[in-house]
Structures are given as C-alpha cells and as structure tokens.
Amino acid sequence: MKSILEALYRGQLHPDEAIVPSHPEYRVLSQQVAAQAEQWRNRLGEEVFRELEEYFDLCDSVNSMHVEAAFLHGFRIGANLMIEVTGKREELVTNAASGLSL
Template sequence: MKSILEALYRGQLHPEEIIVPTHPEYRPLSRQLGTMTEKWRKELSDEMFRELEKYSDLCVSVNSLHVEAAFVHGFKLGANMIIEIMDKREELVPNEAAGVSL
C-alpha cells in the first residue's frame, strides 16, 4: 500500500468523489429533491426551468466552496491539536527528574 503522502503527491486522493453521507436524513432528502425537480421540470416552461437550473448550480457552487473551507479549517484544527499534544508529551511521560520511574 502506498503512503497517504505519496498518493496525495500523485493526485490519487479524491475523497470528495467517494464520500456518501451516512446521516439517516440524507437519502430521503435526496429523493425529495429529485421529486421536486421533476415536478418543476413538468410545470415550468423550458426557459424558466433553465433559470431554475442555473440558480441550483450557483447554490451548489457556493455550498462546495463552503464545504472546502470547512474541510481545510477542520484539517488545520486537527493538525494543530496534534502539534499541541506532541508539544506537551513530556508532561505526560514520567521521568527520573520527577522522581517517577517506569
């Protein structure tokens, strides 16, 4: 198995393509969205439906940028937590100076 860093360097990591939400509300909401889209496709004129699709595409773009920012923020937060933990690790490991031996 390749390392994560090697896969990242080679452009082989694409988590956004394989993530499927497991929240119990995801699939019912997704089906509801599809049903509403089909309803509007039938009820609206072609021009109005194209405008609705443009609006939907803009919403998806905005949401994607927000998700990307949340991912980056979460990753940085997690990395900083690890740095903080590793920086304080000597406080967690007993040593002879403290009068404690392993």
C-alpha cells in the same frame, strides 16, 4: 497499498468524490429532491427550469467553497491540536522507575 501522502502527491486522493452521507434520512431526502425537481421541470417548462438550474449551480458553487473552507479550517485545527499534544508529551509521560519525564 500506497501511503496517503503518496496518493495525495500523485493526485489520486479525491475524498469529495467518495463521500456518501451515512445519515439514515439521506437517501430518502435525496429521492424527494429528485422527485420535486422533476415536478418543477414539468410545471415551469424546460427553458425556465434551465434558468433555475443555473441559479442552483451558482448556489452549489458558493456552498462548495464554504464546505472547502470549513474542511481546511477543521483540518488545520486538528493538525495544530496534534502539534500541541505531541509538543507537551514530555510533561505528561514520566518514567515510573526514575520519576523523570520521557
């Protein structure tokens, strides 16, 4: 198995394509969205519905940018947390025999 770092470097890591929410209501709500979209398509007609889909595509683009920014922000917080924690390791771990920090 390749390391995550190698997969990332080679462009083989695509977590956004593999994410399926585990929330118990996800599939039910997804089916409801699809059913309502079909109802709107029938009520509006193809041309108007296509315009509505273009609007939703714009909304999805904005939402995707927000989700990406939130992911990056959260990842940076996590990385900085790890740096902070490992940087203070010597203050937390002492050698029991000598009483000295490791």
